[in-house]
Amino acid sequence: MDGKSKPGVPYGGMTDTWAKKHRLIYIGATRHPFILSIRDGTVDLSAFKRWLGQDYIFVRAFVPFVASVLIRAYKKGDESSGDMEVILSGLGSLNDEIAWFKQEASKWGVDLSQVAPEKPTQHYCRFLEELMRPEVDYTVATAAFWAIETVYQESFAHCLEEGSKTPPELQEACQRWGNDGFGHYCSSLRNIADRQLEKAASGSEPLVKVSEDVVSKAEVTFLRVLEYEVDFWNMSCGTAGHSAAPKP
Numbered sequence: 001m002d003g004k005s006k007p008g009v010p011y012g013g014m015t016d017t018w019a020k021k022h023r024l025i026y027i028g029a030t031r032h033p034f035i036l037s038i039r040d041g042t043v044d045l046s047a048f049k050r051w052l053g054q055d056y057i058f059v060r061a062f063v064p065f066v067a068s069v070l071i072r073a074y075k076k077g078d079e080s081s082g083d084m085e086v087i088l089s090g091l092g093s094l095n096d097e098i099a100w101f102k103q104e105a106s107k108w109g110v111d112l113s114q115v116a117p118e119k120p121t122q123h124y125c126r127f128l129e130e131l132m133r134p135e136v137d138y139t140v141a142t143a144a145f146w147a148i149e150t151v152y153q154e155s156f157a158h159c160l161e162e163g164s165k166t167p168p169e170l171q172e173a174c175q176r177w178g179n180d181g182f183g184h185y186c187s188s189l190r191n192i193a194d195r196q197l198e199k200a201a202s203g204s205e206p207l208v209k210v211s212e213d214v215v216s217k218a219e220v221t222f223l224r225v226l227e228y229e230v231d232f233w234n235m236s237c238g239t240a241g242h243s244a245a246p247k248p
């Protein structure tokens with residue numbers, strides 16, 4: 001293996017293996033009842049507003065996380081990988097996203113300055129801070145980054161598919177993460193993560209043991225992202241305080 005991503009070969013990387021291996025929780029995060037309620041038009045608008053306020057808080061915390069990934073990409077010094085350009089474009093869309101949240105909040109009468117983070121938001125933001133620590137490997141950080149963006153992409157794209165009954169006033173929100181450009185950006189993030197994981201798994205790093213450790217840490221991190229996403233959706237539905245575990 002040369003440790004490079006394979007252009008034109010969309011499947012077969014480690015991230016794809018994980019999504020299949022952990023299919024139930026993956027579906028739990030990307031086809032959550034909150035998303036399904038948007039898709040079938042039965043969504044409770046107070047739930048949408050709660051999601052909006054909490055996600056604004058999350059996105060503000062997500063910016064420094066993405067910036068920390070950018071710093072690590074720079075420090076790797078591999079200019080030809082194109083990683084920095086992808087991550088930088090992500091920071092650019094987060095800039096637009098923050099402006100969109102403010103505009104959307106005023107449209108719905110949500111005063112963002114009055115929104116306090118709920119427990120799942122606090123926990124997710126704390127997790128992002130842990131991932132910003134310098135000892136966290138670039139491979140682990142890029143796997144988390146890919147997973148965080150992809151859950152939203154897959155969830156909201158589902159609300160725009162043929163046959164969905166997403167209310168018109170929520171379609172713009174779904175477009176934000178469900179559009180093809182965002183899908184392409186998520187594929188670029190997946191390529192970055194897969195290339196890193198492949199390098200680690202093939203033992204091209206000097207210490208094979210350390211590399212294996214990185215791959216399993218990245219997989220655990222992927223699972224934690226899915227759990228935080230499920231908790232976040234649960235909170236939006238009004239079932240805050242419950243974990244990702246199935247309810248009795």
Ligand SMILES: Cc1ncc(CO)c(N)n1
Pocket residue numbers: 055058059062148149151152229232
């Ligand atoms: C909770 C959450 N996960 C992922 C994204 C994608 O940016 C977001 N905005 N919020």
